[in-house]
């Protein structure tokens with residue numbers, strides 16, 4: 001009896017101890033919350049894995065000042081501050097990249113990781129006052145979820161009207177045809193029926209999914225959780241859809257329209273608002289990853305669509321009047337980096353052009369964010385560099401090429417790769433004249449970039465036989481912009 005009592009109090013004390021030490025470490029060690037987002041497959045997981053790997057393993061980061069000047073004593077992973085958010089599975093992702101040389105699996109929800117850096121400040125003044133520790137809480141979440149923000153300001157009938165309007169734009173008419181036919185048979189004034197609601201939601205979701213899978217590579221439309229439901233799959237808050245021919249004013253209670261309206265409001269209250277309150281408004285810095293090359297290859301329609309999505313994403317971070325998020329919650333983000341990933345698919349001669357394209361793409365949205373004081377930068381980078389550069393002589397011409405191992409099953413000019421052989425590819429040039437990309441309606445862009453996916457690189461070993469950190473392009477510049485000032 002006595003022993004069990006001791007055990008019990010001990011346990012209670014230990015629990016209390018961990019609680020208070022967790023609490024004190026959260027409050028004492030300065031921390032910075034870094035949001036990493038991008039539409040699906042933009043490269044978020046690879047970016048976070050490479051960033052952490054390079055910091056922990058002292059990678060080559062000449063443009064990251066604290067590392068270059070030898071002021072980082074060590075960087076290591078610690079327990080994250082939020083117990084209810086899944087942990088970013090760093091070890092699994094790095095094992096895939098480094099040991100198997102495969103890309104990590106696609107992720108579908110939010111996750112978090114805390115990286116703590118012990119450093120020495122550059123100035124004597126800072127050394128005296130800073131703790132020499134910075135905890136960076138990295139939060140990975142789908143960009144699709146940000147696209148829900150505009151819904152907070154829309155009623156169900158406005159949402160319905162906008163959805164039909166977008167669905168009948170030329171790029172989407174064919175893709176939305178089935179859904180529009182199903183929706184047309186629904187009568188908003190009829191009695192609410194679960195099966196009808198489900199059928200409508202399913203066909204609306206199928207249309208949203210088709211937009212994404214289509215080779216035109218269209219960006220997502222809200223509601224973001226319809227394609228990435230997380231643990232809400234099948235719940236009423238996700239079983240609604242836009243309806244045509246809505247009654248003006250209040251819908252009859254018990255009608256299909258009233259049911260859809262209630263669920264739409266539930267989606268906003270239980271999904272959209274908590275997500276912004278618990279995650280977005282707590283961020284200090286944000287990187288938005290975009291896959292500009294995929295859009296460029298898909299044509300001007302896809303570029304315009306990416307621009308629309310990016311504008312909406314950035315609008316979420318714009319403080320000031322009229323922004324529902326910052327109207328409700330007061331925290332503000334002070335730095336945003338828009339990064340085109342996967343620059344290793346191009347020869348470095350094209351990187352400046354890629355960057356110029358991203359800058360133009362982001363311009364409208366950047367103007368707004370600049371206006372509010374957040375500092376915004378644009379970058380062409382590659383979190384993991386899967387290729388090397390070289391030249392190939394063709395007659396009198398010398399062509400710049402990239403070399404890497406294309407993934408098994410990738411094809412170029414009818415040749416299919418085996419996933420083992422290193423191959424040199426002339427990726428082509430990005431257009432120098434930006435207007436041709438942005439002003440030409442829906443035609444195919446010429447010349448498209450030759451684009452194959454490569455396997456992650458084989459890591460070199462140092463003299464002692466230890467594997468070096470993952471190679472990258474300008475990851476150090478991204479780091480300098482995102483956290484450099486906090487290590488000064």
Ligand SMILES: Nc1nc2c(ncn2[C@@H]2O[C@H](COP(=O)(O)OP(=O)(O)OP(=O)(O)O)[C@@H](O)[C@H]2O)c(=O)[nH]1
Nearest residue numbers: 040041042043044045046103106107382383384386
């Ligand atoms: N060559 C190269 N390919 C990359 C790089 N980053 C991402 N990729 C490719 O892009 C794919 C998607 O990368 P992820 O990091 O999984 O993208 P994500 O944004 O986390 O994707 P979801 O979790 O599905 O939303 C990878 O499987 C790679 O094929 C990079 O730096 N270089």
Ligand SMILES: [Mg+2]
Nearest residue numbers: 044045106107
């Ligand atoms: Mg991911």
